[in-house]
Amino acid sequence: MTTKYAAAVQTMMGTKATDPLSWVWQWYTHWTPSPGKSAEILRLFGPSGNTLAQQMWNTCQPHGGGMNPDNFLPWHRMYVYFFERIVRKLTGDATWTLPYWDYTDPARQALPDAFYKPGGATNPLYRPNRNPGVNDGTAITVGNGGPGALNLNSMKQTNYSGATGFCNALDGGLHGNVHVFTGNTQGMGSVPTAAGDPVFWFHHCNIDRVWASWNKEGNKNPTDSTWQAQTFVFVDENGQRVVATIKDFLDIAPLGYTYKEFLSTPKSAPAAAAAVASAAGATAATLRVASVPQPVALTGKPVSLPLQQAPAAAAAGALASRSGQTYLRIGGLKADEQPGVAYNVFLDLPAGQPPTADSPHYVGTVNFFGVIAHTDGDSHGSHGAEGDTRLLNVTDTLAELARRNLLSDTPTVQIVPTGEPQAKANATLASVSLVG
Ligand SMILES: [Cu+2]
Structure with missing residues (x-):
């Protein structure tokens, strides 16, 4: 899966940024790095702009500020879901699925070696903007508190919403820790550059798995209909605009995927x-x-x-x-x-x-x-x-x-x-x- 992923990333990186199926477009959907969205739209499309880029770019929830923290999980599920369909089509393998980086397992806290080893700087999965040691296979928790700093304590929260909810605890805890442990402030460690690193998607696949695991244990998502009716714009594997609604992304079964293994809430010692x-x-x-x-x-x-x-x-x-x-x-x-x-x-x-x-x-x-x-x-x-x-x-x-x-x-x-x-x-x- 990872070898096919590398080939697809290479194709996307070689595709013009004005194409919604390009690496740059997909990255900018999360957030646009400096000099920013307006400047990049002007540079790439000229003064007449581009409506789809306008609607899609910089839509990462909730890191733009003033956004509902509860949107973190469904927005990223949508993002990863449509990205997986794009990569699947590029691989030509109808069975291709996005792998997850299982970093809460202390034995798997090194960056998967496909992201740095083969081909060095010519490897499409390699990025220089990672922290010292990460591209040498050192566990990302080394120097960052040790293996226990990537834990599933957020799953202990039995409510989803708000400051004490599971969604916010996962976002501000495990999710953000993996970002800043992996990349420097020009890469995974900062919102506008994070999705430019191909490991972003393996990370967010695992975050999606944590959410699916939390639901599998019987914890419930919000039922508020105004919240569930919110929509975001993406493109499918054919580059066609799609409008995704939160209510359709709260459960993985209707989306047609599952995980090989689910995670469990850590238990308190008896x-x-x-x-x-x-x-x-x-x-x-x-x-x-x-x-x-x-x-x-x-x-x-x-x-x-x-x-x-x-x-x-x-x-x-x-x-x-x-x-x-x-x-x-x-x-x-x-x-x-x-x-x-x-x-x-x-x-x-x-x-x-x-x-x-x-x-x-x-x-x-x-x-x-x-x-x-x-x-x-x-x-x-x-x-x-x-x-x-x-x-x-x-x-x-x-x-x-x-x-x-x-x-x-x-x-x-x-x-x-x-x-x-x-x-x-x-x-x-x-x-x-x-x-x-
Ligand atoms: Cu993230």
């Missing part, structure tokens, strides 16, 4: 599960906020933020909405540009202990892939004045730390960069709190 009730109760009584008087700069050095007990009124307000889950809420995430690194987050990590994802203190990994707002001209800076928020589910972590007596009375949150961020990134956060 002992930890037993401790959840008491730890959650203890947390509920002591929901805490870190005092962050001004935005905290996320540089190349770890930061440690003490969590102090929240004012009674704030704690009571948070308690009113408790769902039995406790989250570490990191608010006001902003950056001027992609930092090119991620930040691993820990609760009460003792000094001297390695900041890796196999630590019982590990909570999750924050990346800025979706934080940067993109407009036509590939503009920089964060969405909105508030910045982005990440909710990391700490229910199991708290229970396990409490069970092992590893949680202090005055817990701290450690935020540890995976490397030195780009000089102009200026990444900051504005608040850290435990919410119920």
